[in-house]
Amino acid sequence: MVSGVHLGPLAARNWRPPNFDSGNRLATKQQPSPSMKQSDTLDDMSPARDGYPESAEPLRHRMMLVQDAVSECPYIDGEPARMPLYFPTPPRRSEDTDTLLAAGFRRSSQFVYHTNCPNCRACQPTRLRADEFQLTKSLRRVLKKAERELTWNWQPPRVDADRVRLYNDHRNLRGLAQDGDISASDYETFLIATCWPTLELEIRHQDQLVGVSIMDIGRQSISAVYTHFDPAASKFSLGTFAVLQQIQWAKDNGRTWVYLGLYVAENPHLNYKSRFVPQERLIDGQWRVCLE
Numbered sequence: 269m270v271s272g273v274h275l276g277p278l279a280a281r282n283w284r285p286p287n288f289d290s291g292n293r294l295a296t297k298q299q300p301s302p303s304m305k306q307s308d309t310l311d312d313m314s315p316a317r318d319g320y321p322e323s324a325e326p327l328r329h330r331m332m333l334v335q336d337a338v339s340e341c342p343y344i345d346g347e348p349a350r351m352p353l354y355f356p357t358p359p360r361r362s363e364d365t366d367t368l369l370a371a372g373f374r375r376s377s378q379f380v381y382h383t384n385c386p387n388c389r390a391c392q393p394t395r396l397r398a399d400e401f402q403l404t405k406s407l408r409r410v411l412k413k414a415e416r417e418l419t420w421n422w423q424p425p426r427v428d429a430d431r432v433r434l435y436n437d438h439r440n441l442r443g444l445a446q447d448g449d450i451s452a453s454d455y456e457t458f459l460i461a462t463c464w465p466t467l468e469l470e471i472r473h474q475d476q477l478v479g480v481s482i483m484d485i486g487r488q489s490i491s492a493v494y495t496h497f498d499p500a501a502s503k504f505s506l507g508t509f510a511v512l513q514q515i516q517w518a519k520d521n522g523r524t525w526v527y528l529g530l531y532v533a534e535n536p537h538l539n540y541k542s543r544f545v546p547q548e549r550l551i552d553g554q555w556r557v558c559l560e
Contacts, residue, residue, distance in 0.1 A: 318352040319384030324371035327364055330357045334379060338386060343535045347388050353381045356463050365464050365486030369527050372550045375484055375493060378463045392549040394531040394541050398518035402545060410505045411512060418473055418504060422517065425468035427456045430477045438496035442537065459494060469513055473501060481510035490518050491527040511544060
């Protein structure tokens with residue numbers, strides 16, 4: 269099991285990229301500052317070495333490389349991982365969000381990153397077309413149960429004691445936090461601070477907060493950032509329900525693509541995304557249709 273990580277300015281050589289996909293076992297409590305110097309953690313820090321996606325090349329001049337190091341993989345035991353972390357400098361346009369998502373980038377706090385691992389290609393960015401998504405019988409059951417017992421609302425993200433408690437309970441029960449609970453300040457850094465427009469899905473059961481899902485918004489795309497929920501409310505399949513609501517939001521607001529984050533077949537916290545079909549996965553630089 270991977271230990272927790274602290275991203276101080278001097279921690280470059282031990283740095284692991286912050287990522288709020290549910291399968292990440294890291295409990296990052298600090299973020300690097302955008303003003304810090306580029307990391308010298310690799311012998312060759314030339315542009316070619318960081319594996320910057322060619323499709324996002326027009327934005328490269330505005331992408332400050334913050335840290336780049338080989339570290340232990342947060343998703344697969346025993347594998348080395350390399351995920352260059354960038355700070356996207358202003359101006360930031362909604363179409364730039366679309367470009368970076370389509371190139372395989374993910375956001376964490378005010379930073380974005382992509383995978384460039386030396387020996388592994390197990391992490392596959394995943395997306396689907398909102399208007400082509402097909403509800404299965406099991407997904408319809410999730411919706412029907414929610415409609416009977418839950419209330420939900422889209423709003424700007426915020427931090428309070430209930431949200432912090434929910435986040436900590438969620439990660440502790442799933443074995444994803446290794447260095448203790450986070451604070452309200454940590455929560456704000458992780459999930460509220462952002463470089464892209466962001467919304468929060470608040471889910472309640474009998475007026476009690478049971479789920480929160482953070483979503484980024486581009487001109488043509490949305491991106492699921494992180495969902496955390498009350499372990500005692502597992503009967504509602506809140507992770508699945510949150511994705512269904514994100515897809516519905518995309519349809520209602522004219523967005524084409526719904527980015528679900530990374531699919532990793534070996535990680536049970538990330539391979540659930542195969543339930544949402546038809547979908548596409550970014551494999552060897554090309555988006556390929558996957559039906560299962």
